Amino acid sequence: MNSASSAFAIQRSLNDIEQEFDVIIIGGGITGISVAREAASRGLKTILLERGDFGSGTSAATTKYIHGGIRYLEQYDVAVVRESLRERRILALGAPxxxxxxxxxxxxxxxxxxxxxxxxxxxxxxxxxxxxxxxxxxxxxxxxxxxxxxxxxxxxxxxxxxxxxxxxxxxxxxxxNVHPERLLLAYAKSAAAAGAVLLNHTRVTGFVSTSSDRLRIEGVAVTDVLSGRDYAITGKVVVNAAGPWIDKVLATLGKGTGVGVDxxxxxxxxxxxxxxxxxxxxxxxxxxxxxxxxxxxxxxxxxxxxxxxxxxxxxxxxxxxxxxxxxxxxxxxxxxxxxxxxxxxxxxxxxxxxxxxxxIRETTDDDGATQDEGTYSASRAHELYHHADHGVDNLWSIGGGKWTTGRATAEEMVDELFSNELKGVRSRPFDSRGAAAGGTFAWAEDAEPFITDAAMAMNEHGIPLHIGEHIARLYGTEWVRLDAIVQQNPDSAQQLSPNCNDIEAQVIFAVTDEGARTLSDIVDRRLVIGTIGSVSRELLERVAFIAGPLLAWDEATANEAVRREFDRRTVIATHWRTPVGGSSR
Ligand SMILES: Cc1cc2nc3c(=O)[nH]c(=O)nc-3n(C[C@H](O)[C@H](O)[C@H](O)COP(=O)(O)OP(=O)(O)OC[C@H]3O[C@@H](n4cnc5c(N)ncnc54)[C@H](O)[C@@H]3O)c2cc1C
Structure with a gap:
């Protein structure tokens, strides 16, 4: 349907996992994606494994701000506020x-x-x-x-x-952060363009290790959630960026690390x-x-x-x-x-x-118990755990943090890798403080003139101006790819719903260039429509009709995907309306 993929395309392919990686990252939230971008851009052979979709964990549920966190001043967390304010500027310049x-x-x-x-x-x-x-x-x-x-x-x-x-x-x-899902994807695309292998729907089930008096991590065991097949992936060092689930990942070591999560x-x-x-x-x-x-x-x-x-x-x-x-x-x-x-x-x-x-749990215990004191005043700082300190070699975990500070955490993490397990490994110069996110028109430049020009160019191909603006705002320079899809298939300029400016071409692009593999991946994290309210069964059917052939779904598979996604959304939409003890619980 579309010719060559964009420079930033995310191609989900398990053929790429045979090689030995420098760094294996567990978790595709903003922290893991930022580490992948930083590591690959600095020349490391990088793979990232995400059990769901990129950005489908905590990173999908934010208040949508890249902010200093003014209220943390009440906790005297001046260091977190200062770091976040610095990052607020860096992130804004990198994706205007x-x-x-x-x-x-x-x-x-x-x-x-x-x-x-x-x-x-x-x-x-x-x-x-x-x-x-x-x-x-x-x-x-x-x-x-x-x-x-x-x-x-x-x-x-x-x-x-x-x-x-x-x-x-x-x-x-x-x-x-107008569309946190798409900004995270923009960083994922930067990582992919720098050579990182990014696999969504790939769950880490344990570690590959040798053991003497210490545990030596040599890779991870994974399950491809889509096919059910198991694989092993080897690498020099593993970074556990599983957000609120870092302790669950560590539990598979069968050895205490003292790292707890609240x-x-x-x-x-x-x-x-x-x-x-x-x-x-x-x-x-x-x-x-x-x-x-x-x-x-x-x-x-x-x-x-x-x-x-x-x-x-x-x-x-x-x-x-x-x-x-x-x-x-x-x-x-x-x-x-x-x-x-x-x-x-x-x-x-x-x-x-x-x-x-x-x-971050300030007072750690090994039994994984959760403190039941309030979390409102807990620090939003991040912490890097070097498990060599716990008798486990070649393994790091990242605790805490904010969406806003993902880049800074990643820079710190990759500095540590180059100072420890990857000492001597050749690096490439890269400064994420001054680098644009994938698809950005121009670093530190007003995006509005670019958006207007792009919308006018798309308009010449029959795309209404307001839809063109919507696309340029979401996709940056990759509007060209969406425009090319519409030129090849003019029907794909049709709006998916009168409530939203998303068009069919975005569904195609989500699958061919953005690693989307499920209906939720498409409507919730590639398009806008899933983030603004109810998604009807008819809409899911239409999305499945467009995406299905690209995903090699037969009719039964497409119908089943629609049924499951619609049921999942219905449970979410009705659960909170049901009194505790009610039927949807
Ligand atoms: C309600 C709310 C509002 C917020 N608002 C803001 C805000 O406005 N601004 C801000 O800066 N921050 C905000 N935050 C904080 C911010 O969202 C988080 O700090 C950040 O998203 C954490 O990112 P992460 O990558 O560490 O975790 P996650 O996004 O959760 O990513 C971890 C990933 O690891 C994956 N994973 C887990 N186990 C495995 C496994 N075994 N194998 C493979 N993958 C695995 C998960 O599926 C998940 O996608 C908010 C948080 C919440 C909850």
Missing amino acids: HLVEQTRFIMPAWRWSKPPTALIGAGVLLYDTLAFDRNLHAPDSLRIPHPRWLSRSKLLAAVPWLDQSGLQGGFAYHDTL RSKGVHILTRPLGGPGRVADAVFARAQSGRHVIVSPWMGKSFIGPTDTPIVGDESGVVVDPDDVTLILDTVNSTMAPTELKLTTDDVEMTTVGVRPL
Whole structure:
């Protein structure tokens, strides 16, 4: 259907696993993908193994910000905030088509805790720590200093706020990660272009090792989840970047490492836009009298609200959104709204997301027990564990971290590999601080003129301007590939749904060039449609009809894929509406 693949294509092929790799990475979230990009770009023979799809773990469930984390200042976590602010700038310059500077409003009421003066001090400190925020930034990405908004200005910007006791608010900027799924994919594509082998749907089931008084890791055992076949992959060093599951991966060693993970559940809801359609452009960091906060973000014409932060005690494998999670978010946001505003109810919830935060356990124990103290104030720092310290050679694990700090963690990790197990291995010069993500139009340049030009060029081939803009914004320079697909097959310019600007050509590209292998891979992480609300059975059937032949699915396989994906989505959509003990549990 399409001719040569793009320079950034991700081709899922198990033929590539025979060689000995320098580094094997377990986990294809933002941490693992960033390590793969860094390692391959610096000349290492790299393979990454992800049991689901790239970015389908915690990295799929974020609040969608590349941010310093202003609230961590309350925990005096200045180092994490400073590192995150530095990364915020680096990531924004490296992919201007996929990020958006967003104004945040932090309202201050008479009863606010911390009190207004202290919030102000925090906002100022946040700004001071971001002293280099505009270095190399084009005008469109420049972040202004924060400022105080009077009560009337605040209400003009955020009309739904409770006015009683409202003093005004602080306005400051952070960076919206518009489509975290596609930004992660852009880094994956950079890794692939640098030679990394990236295998999604490939589960690591254990380690290949020799043992004397110490355990010497020589590779990993994997199962190709799609075929059920088992393989062994050998490499000089293994990096365990399995996020909240690093301890589960380590458990297969059959030997204690002292590394523990605390996990917390984070839920968001997608609702009608607070304040009315098209009226609210700012994100609001609203802290209720209960002390809980939510971030209300304008996203795709709706409000994206969350997160919760509740410790997970026991099994984290099937973490789902419960009725209590949604009630907590609704109660928190409703309590910050004016009495005259129509409160949000469960009927307004169009979609939910849920993720498991990986948090470093400060006091480690070997039994894997989860601390049951609060996780809200736990540090978001990352940590590299060198298991040589635990009697296991050639193995590292990465704990904690944020989406925002994935690149920095990866740089640190690969530096460590070159200083230890891969000492003497030839490296290539590469500086991820100044490197664009795959498909970026130009590093540190305003993407808008490029997007407009691309949309006009696509328009000459019959693609409406607004669809062309949608494609250029999502795919950057790879719009050319989508355009070529449409030229070869004009029907593929058709929109998949009137609710979204995605077109059929994106489904084709997802399979041929972006490693998508399931319907969820396509609609949830290559396209936008799965991230903005309900996906109908008809839509899944249409996607399967387009993708099926490219994936060598016969009719029965395609029907089964549709049935399973629709059932999976139905369970997610109804579970939190079902009282505890109800039938969908
Ligand atoms: C609700 C919520 C909101 C957040 N908001 C933000 C935000 O706005 N900004 C921000 O910077 N950070 C945010 N974070 C934090 C951020 O999302 C995480 O720190 C980050 O995504 C973790 O990435 P990771 O790659 O370490 O983990 P993951 O994304 O979970 O990746 C680990 C991967 O390992 C895979 N894996 C596990 N076991 C195996 C195995 N045996 N074999 C192969 N693969 C395996 C998993 O499938 C998974 O894909 C948020 C977190 C949550 C929960």
